[in-house]
Amino acid sequence: MAYENDIFLRTVKGEKTERPPVWLMRQAGRILPQYRAIRASLSGFIELVTTPDLVAEVTIQPIDELGVDAAIIFSDILVIPEAMGLPYEMVEKKGPNFPNTIQSEADIDKLDFGSMAAEKLDYVFNGLDITKKELNDRVPLIGFSGAPFTLFCYMVEGSGSKTFSKAKKLMYQNPVAAHKLMSKLTETIIAYTKLKVKHGADVIQIFDSWAGVLDEQMYRSFCIPYLKQINDALQADGIPTIVFSKGAWFSLSDIASIGSDVIGIDWNMGTDFVRETVGQNRVVQGNMDPCVLYADHKEIERTATKMIDAFGGNHIVNLGHGVYPDTPLDGVKAFVNTVKNYKKS
């Protein structure tokens, strides 16, 4: 497929490019006045996620407003638990809440999974169809899913948590049940992300947002095998992959061994650490601290340029986390423009 701007896809494939591509996690979101206007007209976040026309509109807003090199379909990682039979609500200023949670192996046995679950998510695929049409080949489109462990965390814990100790308790007390849930999630994620690609996604990013609550051994036992299964299934169909395990610096070499096309990196991980661990030839994505965007434009430019220099190519510029909702739009633009104007020194 030919895009007006394909620098993102070329970098994903490991080609040398004239500058690094740039996009931001959560670029379709509250940083944009256009997004806030749509959100204000709705009953809540879930209405937006489930309305394909609006999904397309907010997905494309940052392409128009910021000029980023890739779009990422607006959605939520928790549509998968919902499709598996565990509905959730989004509580304003608090985050997700699951009225029912997974507490036992019997709860896991009741869940739908695989294609049967994924195929329920029509509104996601319709949103992709409309987005694809309206994007009109300007830039590639990223599809995403939460990783099995991060979805597991929410399904057992029932909400966000600093420790996810209830989720980890299940892993320590009933590892057989925990693996069963991870496995069902894995099959659902594979079916879901393949359907996303069928409906126009060019690349799939897997977000393991809560990876950092584990340690190397637990991540190796409970997460790496499932991430590898997902990655292998996608790559077998020629689908490029990005794996981003936030906070899992201790497992970075295991994560590299999965073989994803791109490895996501957070700002805790210095460029030296990253390159020593994954090598210069792997494509990495990240990793500026989102809080740098609160600084003045000179500082943003300085920090972004230093990061690009330090990664030394094979690098997709992004933040190390989703952009924070109260980030000044001017700061975001200064960041994007720094990357787009970057010239090797």
Place this chain on the structure above:
Amino acid sequence: MAYENDIFLRTVKGEKTERPPVWLMRQAGRILPQYRAIRASLSGFIELVTTPDLVAEVTIQPIDELGVDAAIIFSDILVIPEAMGLPYEMVEKKGPNFPNTIQSEADIDKLDFGSMAAEKLDYVFNGLDITKKELNDRVPLIGFSGAPFTLFCYMVEGSGSKTFSKAKKLMYQNPVAAHKLMSKLTETIIAYTKLKVKHGADVIQIFDSWAGVLDEQMYRSFCIPYLKQINDALQADGIPTIVFSKGAWFSLSDIASIGSDVIGIDWNMGTDFVRETVGQNRVVQGNMDPCVLYADHKEIERTATKMIDAFGGNHIVNLGHGVYPDTPLDGVKAFVNTVKNYKKS
């Protein structure tokens, strides 16, 4: 001072001991039925913190019930902001809330600091006096303080946060003001911890609970110099120190360079990483995942023994975080007993 059980102090000083000492962060707390009984009789957490008789009682409970090798005075890190002029309330199931927060340099200029602030905390020092008397030289007593950055986070943010983006925003937008607040906090912490020692604390632990939201460069600029200032002031008076910067693996070598007697370690940091970074001769404290205590006793014993073997001496056994409130007491006892019965293989 001679204690019935001085294995903790001997290890802090770098002496070889017959087994590692053991205590738990938050050992005086909800894991103990005795603690829950006292808490249930009170209006709230802050009443407990400010009542010296009860402080002594809950501090000593884990010595009686668990047989740990050190007591840690029951208190709260947020008494320092309170003494500096920023009162807080503890909201049940939500955590601390500051009705007023620091938003500008003018707010910082108004704060009390140093001895003038620390001397207000009579109830803490009275609690130490009573504890010391009632402990009757059974085990040493640890005093503690939050680190400047962690207290800064609460004072600016006003509550807990996953990102502490408001606190970091101040650092990025007004570094001069941020350093001024860090500096006032540092002087207060030094005065406060010295008073704790005057009232019987044998060792001071500095908790930088939110260190992990920063990166190496920010931690080096905004945190390390103040931690070093505190550490130097205490050691100059012959006071042994423990510095625990949770989540700051990226700054572990900077933290080691501070020269504290003991370095606290969380479970993200594997023993190989720790020993490679700080060396075999430094005393470290930690680092089992608190969630291991949800597992069966065999698994607790296996994991604790493996950790002790791997650290290879110069090690104070602890968790990598405060023990979680819903941890089974039997599991905690299995952990403590494993350490106390440990014999080098």
